[in-house]
Each structure stands twice: as C-alpha cells, then as structure tokens.
Amino acid sequence: MVLLLLAPKTGGQGGGGKALTLTGFMVGWIFYGGLTLMRVxxxxxxxxxxLMHFGIADIVLLGATLARRL
Structure with a gap:
C-alpha cells in the first residue's frame, strides 16, 4: 500500500526523484525485515x-526507511 502512495502519478521523465525514493524505501524495508527475521x-x-531487542538498529533502519518519504 505504501509503495502505491509513493509511486509517481504520472509516467515518463518526471519520475526520477520518486524512483530513488521508492528504491530507498524498499531497501530499508528489506533490511528491517531481515533484522526481524534474525530475531525469530x-x-x-x-x-x-x-541486535536482539528493540534499540538503535531498529531506530536507524526505520528512520532511513521513513526519511526517504519526506
């Protein structure tokens, strides 16, 4: 759902900045998923x-993931 909200509304040449935002969001999301899987x-x-409890690693990954959106 979040990817649909971040995706550019128009195609063509205007989506270069959005592509970088989407890529950053996906990489952060994948790394956070890996961290969660490592715990369970x-x-x-x-x-x-x-790494085994909520702390600095979670804050850094979530911050990097959500900072791309702003």
Whole structure:
C-alpha cells in the first residue's frame, strides 16, 4: 500500500526523484525485515545482544526507511 502512495502519478521523465525514493524505501524495508527475521528464526550462534531487542538498529533502519518519504 505504501509503495502505491509513493509511486509517481504520472509516467515518463518526471519520475526520477520518486524512483530513488521508492528504491530507498524498499531497501530499508528489506533490511528491517531481515533484522526481524534474525530475531525469530532458529540459529546456531547467538547474535550480539544489542541486535536482539528493540534499540538503535531498529531506530536507524526505520528512520532511513521513513526519511526517504519526506
């Protein structure tokens, strides 16, 4: 749904800035999904403790994802 809101309303040459915004949003969303999966999927070695709870990694990824929209 968010991608549809971010997509340019007109096609053609005017969508260059929106393409960069959409790309940044998608990359941030994928990395945040990876961070979430890392927390819930079984693993052989335990990741660092600062990654296992809501903290600076979440704030940085969500901030980067949402900053592209503004």
């Amino acid at each position: 999927v079984p693993r052989y070695r335990e990741p660092p403790a600062w």
